Amino acid sequence: MAQKKMAIIASKGTLDMAYPPFILASTAAALGYEVQVFFTFYGLQLLRKDLSDVKISPLANPAMPMPIDMPVMVQMLPGMESMATMLMKDKLKKKGVASLEELRDLCLEAEVKFIACQMTVDLFDFDKSDFIDDIEFGGAATFMGFAGDTDVCLFV
Amino acid sequence: MNFDKEFDASGMSCPLPILRARKALMDMAAGQVLKLTSTDKGSVKDMQAFADQTGNTLLASKEENNAFIFYLQKA
Numbered sequence: 286m287a288q289k290k291m292a293i294i295a296s297k298g299t300l301d302m303a304y305p306p307f308i309l310a311s312t313a314a315a316l317g318y319e320v321q322v323f324f325t326f327y328g329l330q331l332l333r334k335d336l337s338d339v340k341i342s343p344l345a346n347p348a349m350p351m352p353i354d355m356p357v358m359v360q361m362l363p364g365m366e367s368m369a370t371m372l373m374k375d376k377l378k379k380k381g382v383a384s385l386e387e388l389r390d391l392c393l394e395a396e397v398k399f400i401a402c403q404m405t406v407d408l409f410d411f412d413k414s415d416f417i418d419d420i421e422f423g424g425a426a427t428f429m430g431f432a433g434d435t436d437v438c439l440f441v
Numbered sequence: 442m443n444f445d446k447e448f449d450a451s452g453m454s455c456p457l458p459i460l461r462a463r464k465a466l467m468d469m470a471a472g473q474v475l476k477l478t479s480t481d482k483g484s485v486k487d488m489q490a491f492a493d494q495t496g497n498t499l500l501a502s503k504e505e506n507n508a509f510i511f512y513l514q515k516a
Binding site: 308311312315316317380381382383391395 | 452453454455456457459460462463480481491494495
């Protein structure tokens with residue numbers, strides 16, 4: 286049986302949206318898939334060595350469960366984003382959910398290939414030395430070269 | 442049931458029990474049995490799906506003291 290393949294585009298850089306690509310990539314790799322993840326736009330933040338800037342905001346996110354009901358006007362106050370992020374990370378840890386760093390390491394360990402969008406790197410003047418090693422840089426055609434031949438292809 | 446290796450994934454959430462199962466099986470020889478304990482409710486279906494897709498055999502599974510115990514035989 287030919288090895289199955291999965292391609293994911295990770296385009297979001299918030300704490301909640303960082304989980305699906307890493308969870309699915311690591312799990313698929315564990316199931317024997319060859320996996321590539323293409324990080325573009327805000328998704329590039331997930332390839333930084335330091336992930337402490339990856340946050341979650343309750344603003345414009347009415348589905349996010351909050352410990353106390355909080356009016357939007359209060360959610361706008363300085364420090365609320367950091368507080369929401371702290372509470373979320375605390376909850377993830379308490380429930381035994383892996384940290385982003387841990388899941389990312391598990392992906393790399395399982396030979397998931399990470400590709401950073403070169404255009405986005407140039408667009409935002411990102412410093413390549415801020416990113417983890419073991420990644421490649423490429424464009425849409427690079428992604429399609431792999432994605433065109435996959436069994437599962439997702440946009441996150 | 443006899444087993445060759447044991448891993449306790451208690452307290453870990455999806456997808457860690459699956460990733461740990463894979464990692465533990467990697468160091469084992471074909472035919473050997475891994476006993477894995479998990480408290481993740483989702484792992485009941487996930488471990489079967491893992492076995493189905495990887496060719497390893499889920500010999501048995503049971504619930505004991507709010508934990509799920511799986512016996513996986515390496516293909």
